Amino acid sequence: MTSSTNLPLIDMSGVREGDQASIRRAGDAIRQACSDIGFFYIINHGVSQAVIDRAMAAAKTFFAYPAETKRQVAVNKRHRGWHALGGALMYEATKPDLKEFFSIGLELPEDDPSVMAGEALRGPNQWPAFMPELETALAEYYAEIGKAGADLLVAVATGLGIESDFFSGKYDKPLQRTQMVYYPPHPPLAETDQFGVAPHTDYGCITLLYQDNSGGLQVRELSSNSWIDATPIPGSLVVNVGDLLAHWSNNRFRSTLHRVINKSGHERYSIATFYDPTYSAVVDPCDLGIGAASSLYPPVAAGDYILKRIDDSMAYRKKV
Numbered sequence: 101m102t103s104s105t106n107l108p109l110i111d112m113s114g115v116r117e118g119d120q121a122s123i124r125r126a127g128d129a130i131r132q133a134c135s136d137i138g139f140f141y142i143i144n145h146g147v148s149q150a151v152i153d154r155a156m157a158a159a160k161t162f163f164a165y166p167a168e169t170k171r172q173v174a175v176n177k178r179h180r181g182w183h184a185l186g187g188a189l190m191y192e193a194t195k196p197d198l199k200e201f202f203s204i205g206l207e208l209p210e211d212d213p214s215v216m217a218g219e220a221l222r223g224p225n226q227w228p229a230f231m232p233e234l235e236t237a238l239a240e241y242y243a244e245i246g247k248a249g250a251d252l253l254v255a256v257a258t259g260l261g262i263e264s265d266f267f268s269g270k271y272d273k274p275l276q277r278t279q280m281v282y283y284p285p286h287p288p289l290a291e292t293d294q295f296g297v298a299p300h301t302d303y304g305c306i307t308l309l310y311q312d313n314s315g316g317l318q319v320r321e322l323s324s325n326s327w328i329d330a331t332p333i334p335g336s337l338v339v340n341v342g343d344l345l346a347h348w349s350n351n352r353f354r355s356t357l358h359r360v361i362n363k364s365g366h367e368r369y370s371i372a373t374f375y376d377p378t379y380s381a382v383v384d385p386c387d388l389g390i391g392a393a394s395s396l397y398p399p400v401a402a403g404d405y406i407l408k409r410i411d412d413s414m415a416y417r418k419k420v
Contacts, residue, residue, distance in 0.1 A: 238278065
């Protein structure tokens with residue numbers, strides 16, 4: 101059963117300007133949202149609509165190419181490139197997700213120290229020669245959404261009662277991944293265990309999602325144990341807590357199950373950004389004021405945790 105419930109909506113304009121009262125208000129609202137359901141919307145987030153529109157238009161153009169063309173940039177061991185339909189199987193799901201996506205990360209040359217050291221998921225992106233305008237559109241979006249993520253973490257830190265710049269030191273070389281996602285219309289006779297994205301929690305710290313007006317994103321509400329719709333709001337981003345932030349906060353902030361079922365009758369597009377720390381950043385509840393005896397999670401390097409989750413859910417990882 102599903103219902104349509106408005107998730108909290110938080111204005112980021114004052115946060116972006118560094119206004120302390122606005123940061124405190126946003127932090128309080130984020131604490132409430134993340135202690136309760138782990139999802140909320142943000143507006144006035146700093147990602148211009150023109151940049152969003154160019155990225156969404158590029159997504160539609162890219163996914164319209166035939167599979168044999170997109171295969172020129174098929175996903176590589178760095179988790180960069182095109183992921184074909186059926187390539188993602190969420191944990192405990194019985195069927196692969198009904199989606200395609202194209203993934204990029206922090207653009208690093210082959211001679212970057214992290215790349216030369218063999219740090220997983222690092223390196224240059226795979227940009228399609230058959231569509232050179234994709235790089236311009238998506239790289240522009242990547243930069244602006246990353247700034248929005250950094251601003252958001254200032255308010256997140258305030259909501260957790262820690263120094264507002266705590267996270268900035270953990271993001272000097274972020275493991276940010278941005279994905280354009282395409283969902284075909286949900287088959288009318290599909291079985292109940294077929295999803296665009298099966299129920300799951302995200303792996304990292306925070307996710308910032310731009311979705312078109314198709315609907316289909318649903319969140320598992322903790323208080324009612326029912327699925328609620330994250331109805332698209334023009335100009336907004338949907339934000340949710342990932343498992344690493346839940347661990348870091350010792351479960352004060354909740355990482356919540358969510359899923360996508362595209363019942364719009366037409367194609368659905370979104371752009372998801374997983375705004376995660378530097379690979380080697382240590383995620384330890386004790387750093388957020390939790391005593392060792394009360395800590396629910398052992399320290400872990402952010403990249404190691406994310407890599408394991410990717411290895412567990414992506415079919416291509418079984419082949420590399």
